[in-house]
Amino acid sequence: DVKVTQSSRYLVKRTGEKVFLECVQDMDHENMFWYRQDPGLGLRLIYFSYDVKMKEKGDIPEGYSVSREKKERFSLILESASTNQTSMYLCASSLPGRAGSTEAFFGQGTRLTVV
Amino acid sequence: AQSVAQPEDQVNVAEGNPLTVKCTYSVSGNPYLFWYVQYPNRGLQFLLKYITGDNLVKGSYGFEAEFNKSQTSFHLKKPSALVSDSALYFCAVRDTGGFKTIFGAGTRLFVKA
Numbered sequence: 001d002v003k004v005t006q007s008s009r010y011l012v013k014r015t016g017e018k019v020f021l022e023c024v025q026d027m028d029h030e031n032m033f034w035y036r037q038d039p040g041l042g043l044r045l046i047y048f049s050y051d052v053k054m055k056e057k058g059d060i061p062e063g064y065s066v067s068r069e070k071k072e073r074f075s076l077i078l079e080s081a082s083t084n085q086t087s088m089y090l091c092a093s094s095l096p097g098r099a100g101s102t103e104a105f106f107g108q109g110t111r112l113t114v115v
Numbered sequence: 116a117q118s119v120a121q122p123e124d125q126v127n128v129a130e131g132n133p134l135t136v137k138c139t140y141s142v143s144g145n146p147y148l149f150w151y152v153q154y155p156n157r158g159l160q161f162l163l164k165y166i167t168g169d170n171l172v173k174g175s176y177g178f179e180a181e182f183n184k185s186q187t188s189f190h191l192k193k194p195s196a197l198v199s200d201s202a203l204y205f206c207a208v209r210d211t212g213g214f215k216t217i218f219g220a221g222t223r224l225f226v227k228a
Contacts, residue, residue, distance in 0.1 A: 004158070033216075035218075045216070045217075103149055104159075105161070108156075108157055
């Protein structure tokens, strides 16, 4: 079974803090993704990576950055947390290929609250 | 640009009755279409996908979906709903050759005993 593990289920951080969300997958997937999930908006793509040290902006990258130093690990960084970044964050991975016919495997999510 | 619409925020159905969760999409080329389910406080789980071939796709837990190219739809169906099917369902689309998957806003399914 594919396992995508996010380091925290729940986080509470203060405004202005630098926040790190970690994600690890154990299936040697090339592609990894970070989404945020908000009620009524579905999932919105923040960043994705199709190889080590490669990253591409998604639809809402502002205020975020990512790091992919190893194939299995994809980190999301909130440079200076703000209250409008309170959300559920979901990491996902998938098999390689621009063809894109493969489904994604998701972590359990991190519910981040910024106070 | 890609887009996907789930026109119903919520669907209510009685246990044992058939269920349908609607999805329409827009892509510039040929679509890859997916359904995912999310149970409370969990990540998303893959249910089924349409890539090519037969328009009727069968997936996990007895779910199926029908790809209709002329109506640009990919509705999720199940012949007989279970209370345990109650969850949040997401339709997603990706165009061939793309990395990005676009998700709908989600439809909450309530199955009443």
